[in-house]
Amino acid sequence: MKHLVIGNGAAGVVAAEMIRKHAPCDSIMLLGNEPGPSYSLSLLPRLVSGDIGESGCHLRSESDHFYRLRIEQRFGRISRIDSKAHKVLMEDGVAFGYDRLLIATGASACIPTIPGIHSPGVHACRTLQDARRIVALARPRAHVVLVGAGLTGCVLMEALAARHVHLAVIEQNERMASNMMPAGAAGMLKRWCESKGVRICTSTRILAIERINQGMAGGPRLVARLSNGECLFADLIVCATGAQPNIGFLRGSGIACTQGILVDASMQTSVPGIYAAGDCAETFDAASGRMVIAGVLPNAVDQACCAALNMIGKSAFQHHVRRIEVLATMGLVTSSFGEWHGLPGGQWVEASDERNYRYLRLEFRKDVLVGANAVGLREQHGMLRDLVQHQVALGEWKDRLLRNPAHISDAYRACVRRHGGANADIADQDIMRSTMQDMMRGQASPETVAAIAYRTISNAARRPPPARFGNPS
Ligand SMILES: Cc1cc2nc3c(=O)[nH]c(=O)nc-3n(C[C@H](O)[C@H](O)[C@H](O)COP(=O)(O)OP(=O)(O)OC[C@H]3O[C@@H](n4cnc5c(N)ncnc54)[C@H](O)[C@@H]3O)c2cc1C
Numbered sequence: 001m002k003h004l005v006i007g008n009g010a011a012g013v014v015a016a017e018m019i020r021k022h023a024p025c026d027s028i029m030l031l032g033n034e035p036g037p038s039y040s041l042s043l044l045p046r047l048v049s050g051d052i053g054e055s056g057c058h059l060r061s062e063s064d065h066f067y068r069l070r071i072e073q074r075f076g077r078i079s080r081i082d083s084k085a086h087k088v089l090m091e092d093g094v095a096f097g098y099d100r101l102l103i104a105t106g107a108s109a110c111i112p113t114i115p116g117i118h119s120p121g122v123h124a125c126r127t128l129q130d131a132r133r134i135v136a137l138a139r140p141r142a143h144v145v146l147v148g149a150g151l152t153g154c155v156l157m158e159a160l161a162a163r164h165v166h167l168a169v170i171e172q173n174e175r176m177a178s179n180m181m182p183a184g185a186a187g188m189l190k191r192w193c194e195s196k197g198v199r200i201c202t203s204t205r206i207l208a209i210e211r212i213n214q215g216m217a218g219g220p221r222l223v224a225r226l227s228n229g230e231c232l233f234a235d236l237i238v239c240a241t242g243a244q245p246n247i248g249f250l251r252g253s254g255i256a257c258t259q260g261i262l263v264d265a266s267m268q269t270s271v272p273g274i275y276a277a278g279d280c281a282e283t284f285d286a287a288s289g290r291m292v293i294a295g296v297l298p299n300a301v302d303q304a305c306c307a308a309l310n311m312i313g314k315s316a317f318q319h320h321v322r323r324i325e326v327l328a329t330m331g332l333v334t335s336s337f338g339e340w341h342g343l344p345g346g347q348w349v350e351a352s353d354e355r356n357y358r359y360l361r362l363e364f365r366k367d368v369l370v371g372a373n374a375v376g377l378r379e380q381h382g383m384l385r386d387l388v389q390h391q392v393a394l395g396e397w398k399d400r401l402l403r404n405p406a407h408i409s410d411a412y413r414a415c416v417r418r419h420g421g422a423n424a425d426i427a428d429q430d431i432m433r434s435t436m437q438d439m440m441r442g443q444a445s446p447e448t449v450a451a452i453a454y455r456t457i458s459n460a461a462r463r464p465p466p467a468r469f470g471n472p473s
Helices: 010-022 041-049 126-135 149-161 183-195 299-311 378-389 397-403 405-415 424-440 446-462
Strands: 002-006 027-032 072-073 078-082 087-090 095-097 099-103 107-109 122-124 144-148 166-170 199-201 208-212 221-227 232-233 236-239 244-245 274-276 281-285 290-292 324-327 332-338 349-355 358-365 368-375
Touching: 002 095, 010 027, 010 299, 027 208, 041 126, 041 149, 099 299, 122 126, 122 349, 122 368, 126 236, 126 290, 144 232, 149 324, 183 324, 183 332, 183 349, 183 358, 183 368, 221 236, 221 324, 274 299, 290 368, 332 378, 349 405, 358 397, 358 405, 368 378, 378 405, 397 405
Parallel strands: 002 027, 002 099, 027 072, 099 274, 122 236, 144 166, 144 236, 166 199
Antiparallel strands: 078 087, 087 095, 107 244, 208 221, 221 232, 281 290, 324 332, 332 368, 349 358, 358 368
């Protein structure tokens, strides 16, 4: 069987390795469009901060890794896919045949269409080359404007601040990380960042960029014109304004796409034998009841494993999409779980300690915690996640929590632990989570993550849906 994997980022690499592990005799080709070692996007902020060097971003450290696994690597630009002839055609005229095809081409930066956006000194951070350019211009005391305070923006903010630059963040929404937290938590996050010396302008858009003269280190000097009438001088402007799947080459292939490549729970596209995974794939999320592009590393790995297993004739399904639950911004840890914006007819409670940067919001439907947000409450993350994910019936504890949400740890102990809360599902997911964190820190290989992801997928497939824990009272 001939497997062709397009895209040599996290999803492509994990899928190719997974295929090799389970199909030792199959032929595998991994096709990338950036020559050089495969690297992890999620480690680019650490490269920008100076925490690691370029080799620290590589997905695999041994230069002969793919050779040893008999995974053939090729680089080049694809012109189109002929799905009837089972061929991928390259711009240089070469064609590669396949029996099973995986598209794992990720996404590119979405750049706002404003005058001057393509000036030198304006960069996204979605490739190694972008990160190199940012590092070259973000010298100590340089003036840097970061556009976008979503999840990627928050991660990049910390990385840029570590370079001792003067940093201003422009966010068009009325709050930071608006797709992860409500006004109370986001307001606290904003105050925290400002207390660390970062200027944050919310409800503000960048309207135009002009180049005026030479900036620091011979770089350009830019002026960002803002919707609030201000002009900010900058040696560097970084855009963290979203991403769009790399699917342009699929035109005419017959593969159905909307925003991303539409896949079913086995990661198969509308064309049998062709799969998609990672930031280019759009998949149904049973929890939210919507089609989504996950855009986070754990999903890319889960989906890659799932696609790989199906490509070699095993059966695996991916019904849920993992969201980013925990975010660290300038040292402040925020978290959001489940339906954090609440459900119609539900009840909620909010408590905050403004001075110590602590915040908790709980959202209920009947006696079940359906969503939660926390700021500065690291120890409670696991509890909140378990209560939300496993729809624990809280019984009388719901009213106690509505009176005082600070009793969340007691409620957890009473409702979960007493009922043997560490069931196999929670245990698997905890191992997966901590291994994923290790991988992000460079302490666990993606092979380990892939192996555990596979175990989690296959265990979950064998088990019935998680039961509701009972109420002890
Ligand atoms: C700055 C930043 C920080 C992030 N931080 C986190 C984080 O902390 N936690 C988290 O969970 N997620 C994070 N993410 C998201 C995470 O990195 C992505 O979800 C993950 O990389 C997706 O993997 P992927 O393989 O689908 O795509 P990618 O990693 O983008 O890989 C796609 C690969 O395909 C190649 N390619 C594209 N088009 C073609 C083509 N036509 N032919 C051949 N090859 C092609 C690309 O060059 C690339 O190498 C971050 C992302 C960014 C940008």
